[in-house]
Amino acid sequence: MSFRSRWSALRPAIKPQLRRLVPWLGPALAGVLLFAVFGTVPARLERPDVTSPPWSLPAMPDRKATAAAADAIWQARFPWGGAPPPPEESPVPTAVPVAIISSAAGHTAVFVMAGLPEVHVRAGDPLPDGGRVERVEALTVAWTDGQGQQQQQQLLTDQPRPITP
Numbered sequence: 001m002s003f004r005s006r007w008s009a010l011r012p013a014i015k016p017q018l019r020r021l022v023p024w025l026g027p028a029l030a031g032v033l034l035f036a037v038f039g040t041v042p043a044r045l046e047r048p049d050v051t052s053p054p055w056s057l058p059a060m061p062d063r064k065a066t067a068a069a070a071d072a073i074w075q076a077r078f079p080w081g082g083a084p085p086p087p088e089e090s091p092v093p094t095a096v097p098v099a100i101i102s103s104a105a106g107h108t109a110v111f112v113m114a115g116l117p118e119v120h121v122r123a124g125d126p127l128p129d130g131g132r133v134e135r136v137e138a139l140t141v142a143w144t145d146g147q148g149q150q151q152q153q154q155l156l157t158d159q160p161r162p163i164t165p
Helices: 003-038 063-076
Strands: 096-103 106-112 119-121 132-136 140-144 150-154
Touching: 096 140, 106 132
Parallel strands: none
Antiparallel strands: 096 106, 106 119, 132 140, 140 150
């Protein structure tokens, strides 16, 4: 058997394997060739001998003087120092009806106020803002608020009132 006949028998089996290796072998051979031509160029460069004084901690200014100057600036600026603005009058929280609970014993209105838990009241009971509940019906609540104004809310038809803080 001649060399050609042996090679022709192996050729179809080797070709697919070479096709898989060529994308890896090509860049690897290019890298070997470039390394042979250029070598390790940065290692060949001579570095200049730079002598510098050894590093030391910089001198710090006097802490008490620096703190006194910073404290003076701190106290001169608002909100830490200086004249604060006049306090704003916070609105008085108002009781807002949110529900009516109907039972065999009658109707109970549920009021909420900002920052307080809900309050269940019947007609004639006081409210947390100083008002008093006048009337509680199936869908209507009438009360006098803490400022003495008459209020009425028909649930499910009137717009809900905002809860003010």
